[in-house]
Amino acid sequence: MQQAIKIIDAINKLLSIVLSVVLAVMALLIVAQVFTRYVVDISLTWSEEAARYLMVYSVFLGAALAIRYQKHVAIEILSESINEKARRIVKLIIMIICIVFFFMLLVKGIDILELVSRQKSPALRIPMTIPYAAIPIGAGLLILNSVAVILEMFIGKKEENH
Incomplete structure (x- = not known):
């Protein structure tokens, strides 16, 4: 189990680099769009669409x-009022419910890819499967990281602040 967690964390290191690049490119596109529109008086017709798709991926x-490092917003009034054993059980149930939801998201995301496979984006003229692939990719990564959280619960690793 420890080896699986290490593999998932290695994937997450790569994922954080990709996320940093996506956010940087998105910011640069937005700045370039504002600059060209208001300073040069030429509008980049494709930058808004590209930034929107990058935002979805981000x-x-x-x-x-966030799910891997348990940084999602949560209401913890119930979990703080119960003992540690009950808290772990509640957390496990929540993670299992999340995995079920993420699995449904994965399946439906793949279905959507089939529906949009013949479409092209209006400005970039890329296949719409590229922006819509964010759904199953994200769902798969959410499942992977949820499993890592559950595995850590079973091996007894204390939650770390990342």
Whole structure:
């Protein structure tokens, strides 16, 4: 189990680099769009669409990292009022429910890819499967990181602040 966690964490290191690049490119595109529109008086017709698609990817990739390090917003009033054993059980149930939801998201995301496979984006003219692939990719990463959280619960590793 420890080896599986190490593999998932190695994937997450790569994922955090990819997420950093996606966010940097998105920021640069937005700055370039504002600059060309208001300073040069020429509008980049494709930059807004590219930034939008990068934002979708950043949400899914960031959510996967957040679930791994348990940084999602949570209401903890119930879990703080129960003992440690009951807290672990509640956390396990929540993670299992999340995995079920993420699995449904993965399946439906793959279905959506089939529906949009013949479409091209309006400005970039890329296949719409590229932006829509964020759904199953993100769902897969969310499942992977949820499994890592559950594995850590079983091997008894204490939660770390990352």
